[in-house]
Amino acid sequence: MHTRRHLLLTGMAASLLAACSTMSTSSERPPIVFMHGNGDSAALWQTTIWRFESNGWPRDRLFALDQPLPLARDTDTVAQPGRTSTAESMAFLQAEVDRVLKATGASKVILLGNSRGGNTIRNYVQNGDGAGKVSHVVLGGNPAHGIWAVKGFNEQSEFSGLSSFVQQLNAPKGTNGDEITPGVRWLTLRSDSNDKYAQPDGVWIGTPGKPTNIGYDSPALKGATNVVLPRADHRETSFSPAAFAATWQFLTGSAPATTTATPEARIVLDGRLTGFGLSSTDPASGQFTNNLALSGAQLAVYAVDPATGARLGGAVHRKTVAADGRWGPFTAQPGTPYEFEIAAPGYATTHIYRSPFPRSSNIVNLRPDRILPADSDAKAIVIFTRPRGYFDAERDAMRFDGQSALPGVPPKGSGMSSSKIKLASDTQRAITGEFNGERVTGLTWPATQGHMALLELTY
Structure with a gap:
């Protein structure tokens, strides 16, 4: 070399x-x-x-x-x-x-x-x-x-x-x-x-x-x-x-004035709703990502309480996804966290919780998940995920449902971007993921009724 x-x-x-x-x-x-x-x-x-x-x-x-x-x-x-x-x-x-x-x-x-x-x-x-x-x-x-x-x-x-x-x-x-x-x-x-x-x-x-x-x-x-x-x-x-x-x-040729996202007064969100492909050799467990539109999927957006994840009223946006995959546009309120509920044939009803959006974006892409055979014994399933980075136990301050040791995350190295908790009870309750100051709280949902939750970090 x-x-x-x-x-x-x-x-x-x-x-x-x-x-x-x-x-x-x-x-x-x-x-x-x-x-x-x-x-x-x-x-x-x-x-x-x-x-x-x-x-x-x-x-x-x-x-x-x-x-x-x-x-x-x-x-x-x-x-x-x-x-x-x-x-x-x-x-x-x-x-x-x-x-x-x-x-x-x-x-x-x-x-x-x-x-x-x-x-x-x-x-x-x-x-x-x-x-x-x-x-x-x-x-x-x-x-x-x-x-x-x-x-x-x-x-x-x-x-x-x-x-x-x-x-x-x-x-x-x-x-x-x-x-x-x-x-x-x-x-x-x-x-x-x-x-x-x-x-x-x-x-x-x-x-x-x-x-x-x-x-x-x-x-x-x-x-x-x-x-x-x-x-x-x-x-x-x-x-x-x-x-x-x-x-x-x-x-x-010069340093940026800021490395943070400066807030906007009017926030419009949009993106594409996509799914997973299935392996032809083992459809039950072999799924792979793609960016193909999940046409016909149903999306509902709810404002939620930042401390409990509970919905603050009815849906503030609904849409049946068409062939282009777009789920918006949706005008969000500054400082408000949201739950994105996705229902589509072949998938679990997936509840995605996000921290508040500071600015508009047209690439808020969403994807429902599946309950894998290995998780079929769970009463509730919650995934804590960091799409733009990995979890590092030696470097980061993080907690998932009160645990500082995230399930599936090794004690050394930055190699895992998600952690999964399988709960033995389907009683609905608040669950929180924290990472270096960012906090996302959602609700657990019964896996026995085909639901799962995802706490998605922005940063």
């Missing part, structure tokens, strides 16, 4: 990032296209977009994408139902960039990618027609040199450092051996040692104690500006305040 220059995110790093930027600080901002990672959706960019808006980037210049089939194939060269190859993912991004350029009249876009989204971006810029349509690229937690590089271990996966896909992406470009496509400005953001997909040990790929032949610096690229975000987990390399600050500095 090439030696790659790294910057710790300090004052010196900020100065160097400023020197790297050539973008005007005028109000004419180019469009930004956000590409999510493996199995994810546009919704993960919600807080990042709020931060851009809060610093003056126009809302109509920010485009977060939903790739319909976001999961990579197990082997890139072998077709697999419900999954996409690197070529298919690149074709999706190519069409979306062309759509954004046409809609905005801009000559170039900025691309931000998390994890697998970085593979798609690099492929598009290097092997598609992206080099002439992209000015800047920011990659967070991109497995640029693979997640593993082990002989005989799924070598043609998109995430293998030995795959022909990764090898050609990293082939030296020019006499200095750069791994980046010239003519575009590149920033990579990585953790120091806390990214589950950039680990020397195979614990997170199912081979604990065995070497992956990958280092902590796998996301860095020779020729790019490479910044290290201390203690960041895999998703925080894109979605954290520190990641936003480094990105803004790189793009504009």
